[in-house]
């Protein structure tokens with residue numbers, strides 16, 4: 001019998017970040033000494049006080065359904081977080097909690113997009129944005145950037161991509177995969193354009209908010225909604241506990257946004273996943289309300305790793321990197337090695353060949369730039385130990401040196 005899948009599922013590609021991480025996992029299980037730099041997840045353990053809150057919740061019997069889009073205690077913690085860290089004022093009716101950041105984006109898109117609606121996505125982008133838009137029935141419109149413009153769009157570039165079908169723009173700062181950060185002034189230049197188009201909604205993916213280096217005036221975290229009230233009235237400000245608190249497996253994403261969209265998202269979630277895990281929600285309450293002092297130490301450690309990886313990769317033959325300002329990714333250009341051959345005679349025609357040959361011959365897994373919409377680049381997640389990073393970077397340098 002031949003099984004036929006839906007047209008919808010055929011529209012999308014497998015997530016390259018998930019696929020490369022799985023490939024590295026399988027090679028490791030075969031006993032290979034693989035260093036995986038493909039998964040965007042902090043290597044730190046979830047802090048003890050957060051785990052303790054989850055265990056307490058289990059003991060108290062908090063193991064039942066909760067309100068579909070998050071329990072009140074968590075919504076209150078989120079409202080406080082938005083006020084404290086972003087100076088954004090939300091009520092409970094503006095908050096939605098889902099099993100991860102991905103479902104928040106998916107819920108927002110599926111509840112607002114109709115066929116023909118366009119969603120502007122600056123590239124390089126996180127792999128899942130265009131596919132989520134396609135699954136939700138919309139059309140991704142990609143604005144390309146490059147290393148020369150620090151991988152950021154300007155108001156002018158945005159203006160040129162807007163049509164009468166534009167429904168959303170997705171912003172992500174600090175960025176996955178580049179680590180670049182939009183300053184307040186840069187966001188203002190986008191706002192100037194968006195002000196001319198009051199029907200466009202903004203999704204601001206702030207999941208890497210806490211991972212910001214050299215926090216000076218020029219590298220201070222700003223989310224677009226906090227700059228302008230009218231813009232905020234049509235913005236979904238999205239965040240989660242995964243990256244900041246090293247809670248990727250707990251699956252808690254959340255957002256603040258217009259009541260009409262939040263209501264629709266609740267309706268959808270009530271017919272799909274229902275509530276995120278009750279235990280994870282209690283852990284998230286503790287993450288947001290509890291001790292935050294460990295974040296500074298984690299950040300220091302990420303910064304040391306960033307410096308090391310930047311320095312080592314920039315010295316590799318044929319690679320060129322921008323020093324990331326946030327998140328835990330670096331996005332080197334591998335233009336200088338395209339067309340070269342490995343000692344085994346394989347030609348590096350593109351960034352996918354680069355990533356696959358690097359994995360096969362040097363056992364380092366990275367994600368090819370094509371998956372993020374901008375080639376020839378590749379993404380490294382440096383959220384792993386310094387020791388592993390040094391070995392991995394040495395292997396990458398050697399790989400590049402051996403290319404002919």
Ligand code: GLU
Pocket residue numbers: 015017018038039040041126127128176
């Ligand atoms: N966001 C992370 C990454 O980019 C986790 C994997 C995923 O969901 O894409 O690697």
